[in-house]
Amino acid sequence: MRLQNKVSIVTGGASGMGAAESALFASEGSNVVVADMKIEDGMEVVDEIKSTGGNAIFMELDVTDEERWEVVVADVLKQFGTIDILVNNAGISGSYQPDIMSLEAYDRLMNVNSRGVFLGMRSVLPTMCESGSGSIVNISSISGIVGQSYVHMGYNASKGAVRIMTKSAAVQYAEKGIRVNSVHPGIMPPMVSSVGTADPETRKIMLEDVPMNRVGLVGEVANAVLFLASDEASYITGAELPVDGGLTAR
Template identity: 55%
Template sequence: MRLRDKVALITGASNGVGRATAATFACEGAMVVVADIDDVTGADTVEEIHSAGGRAHYLHLDVTDEASWRTAIEEVLSHFGRLDVLVNNAGISGSCDTGLTSTDYFDRLMSVNARSVFLGIKHGSAAMRHSGGGSIVNLSSISASIGLRGVHIGYGASKAAVKSMTTTGAVHYAADGIRVNAVAPGMLPPMRTTRGTSSDPVFRATQVDAIPMKRVGEVQEVANVVLFLASDESSYVTGTETVVDGGWNSV
């Protein structure tokens, strides 16, 4: 098992990539802390993992709130004594129904997509120093590197912030035995927060046609990459951004 007895905290773990990652980690022997603001689906994720023979614990976490992060990390250390892996997965879509230049939505994007990762790195790295090292994996996006139609103008900026914090964090924490990497997915099935233009099937079809592989990615394909970066197999990998986009970012 690639994560045998490691303690892994995954934010936004009740659905999508987070849920797939939680299930994958549990299958690989990790004690998975499922963190989310949706207590109902979070509990469902834990039950699904238990039913498959894995280990999981639910934790309510508002990733935009620093006090909530402090409480969460304290609970992890109190219950399990260590933190080995942090996956900063929680985020919201760049698609919205309030307009692609909405200032309110810009602020929301920065809070949920960027501030949350900063807080996760800040408090997760402190816990990992206590544990003797670990791995932080952040979820960025190909929007950090290329412009996409149909998404809020600030979405790419929020994900570019994640990309930058990943490379800077890697330099800051390498001497502590803490690796910081990012995964940048391309087009995936719609998130539960997807609204507006990019939720339209006709528009999505035109986007899929621009992907060299001519299909969207699956959440499990992203989870598999996160697993590699979380595991000891990537022990000499830090500060990287792994793109999972079917070749979209190459054209």
């Protein structure tokens, strides 16, 4: 198994790609902490994992909540003794509200998608430094690499911040044995918080930019995250991996 006996935290693990990553990690032998604001959905993911013989627990977490991060990390260390992997996956959509010039939306996007990732890294790095190893995978987006129509520019800003923050952390923590990489999903099933970009007509237009001419599958992103999280990627840090059907290759 590719993550045998590892302990992983997956933020936003209650839904979409985070749920797929949690299930895949568990199937590869990891103890998985599904961390999310959505308690019921998170518990369902955990139950599903357990029903297939995997090991997972749920912990309530708002990634913007500094104190809650401390509690979650302390709890995980108490239960499992270590944290090997953090997937900073939680996020909100760039079309969660229709006004794409809203300042409130800009602040919220930066708070959840960017500050949340910083807080996640800051919370686990001390224990990873202590153990001398760790792997962090930050979920950015094609929106962190290219500009787009239909999406609040705060989303692009937040995902661009994740992209470069990843490289910065990779440079700063390589000597401590910690790898930090980013994954950049393309046009995927709409996020729970999507409003504008969930519209079928809009999605059809968005798909015109995808050389493979289809949306991605959550499992295709989970596979990329698994690779970077695992020891198979032992000489890879600071890398950005698009999983986008070729969109950013244009």
